[in-house]
Amino acid sequence: MSGGASFARxxxxxxxxxxxxxxxxxxxxxxxxxxxxxxxxxxxxxxDRIFVNLLVPKVAELHRGDIIVFKDSNGWLQSEPIARGGxxxxxxxxxxxxxxxxxxxxxHLVKRVIGMPGDHVTCCDTQGRLTVNGKSITEPYLNxxxxxxxxxxxxxxxxxxxxxxxxxxxxSADSRAHVPSAAQPSAEPFVSIGDVEGxxxxxxxxxxxxxxxxxxxxxxADIPTPTSSASPRPTVTASGQ
Numbered sequence: 001m002s003g004g005a006s007f008a009r010x011x012x013x014x015x016x017x018x019x020x021x022x023x024x025x026x027x028x029x030x031x032x033x034x035x036x037x038x039x040x041x042x043x044x045x046x047x048d049r050i051f052v053n054l055l056v057p058k059v060a061e062l063h064r065g066d067i068i069v070f071k072d073s074n075g076w077l078q079s080e081p082i083a084r085g086g087x088x089x090x091x092x093x094x095x096x097x098x099x100x101x102x103x104x105x106x107x108h109l110v111k112r113v114i115g116m117p118g119d120h121v122t123c124c125d126t127q128g129r130l131t132v133n134g135k136s137i138t139e140p141y142l143n144x145x146x147x148x149x150x151x152x153x154x155x156x157x158x159x160x161x162x163x164x165x166x167x168x169x170x171x172s173a174d175s176r177a178h179v180p181s182a183a184q185p186s187a188e189p190f191v192s193i194g195d196v197e198g199x200x201x202x203x204x205x206x207x208x209x210x211x212x213x214x215x216x217x218x219x220x221a222d223i224p225t226p227t228s229s230a231s232p233r234p235t236v237t238a239s240g241q
Contacts, residue, residue, distance in 0.1 A: 039166035049205035052198040064220035067200040115163030118226035143168040161190035
């Protein structure tokens with residue numbers, strides 16, 4: 001066998017191994033996602049590419065303060081999925097499948113966990129702060145100028161669910177926007193833990209924003225445990241400003 005043919009086989013083998021490793025990492029460890037909206041500013045900005053740790057919550061536990069990517073099983077998204085077609089679309093789909101390109105299908109959302117199962121979350125105390133299980137929290141990650149919430153609410157998170165909010169509270173259609181009402185009686189404000197793909201860990205692109213994400217669990221360090229176990233049925237009240 002000629003030296004050129006042997007070299008080509010070695011290169012092909014390396015490429016195959018790299019693709020297999022990329023697929024395994026994307027399937028079991030990390031996956032790339034694209035940020036399409038302003039709802040998590042300034043923590044995450046439009047066009048950021050992030051890597052998500054897929055071990056949470058399948059292997060590791062979720063925590064209050066975690067930034068999560070989750071499937072839109074509740075139909076929160078109002079925009080249509082990105083239309084694709086042609087050879088470029090097929091190539092993009094292959095790269096996403098292999099974990100070499102971020103998923104921009106718009107079938108996922110990214111928010112911060114504020115309430116875990118059984119938590120009693122309210123807006124707001126006399127200083128305008130959220131409370132969790134009776135303890136007020138100060139949220140340093142909020143977008144500058146954003147109040148903790150302009151919508152008053154008083155909720156108890158049911159078992160297997162999460163209450164999530166964006167960091168740009170003035171521009172985030174999060175759990176608050178999907179509380180059942182006369183106008184939307186079948187709305188679902190809680191995210192199922194089973195829909196969580198993982199926790200955002202790194203901003204990978206653009207390069208000038210590359211950094212490890214802090215999930216701000218310290219904000220919730222002094223939160224007491226819920227006074228009662230989580231109910232399978234949600235308890236929700238909400239009102240306007």
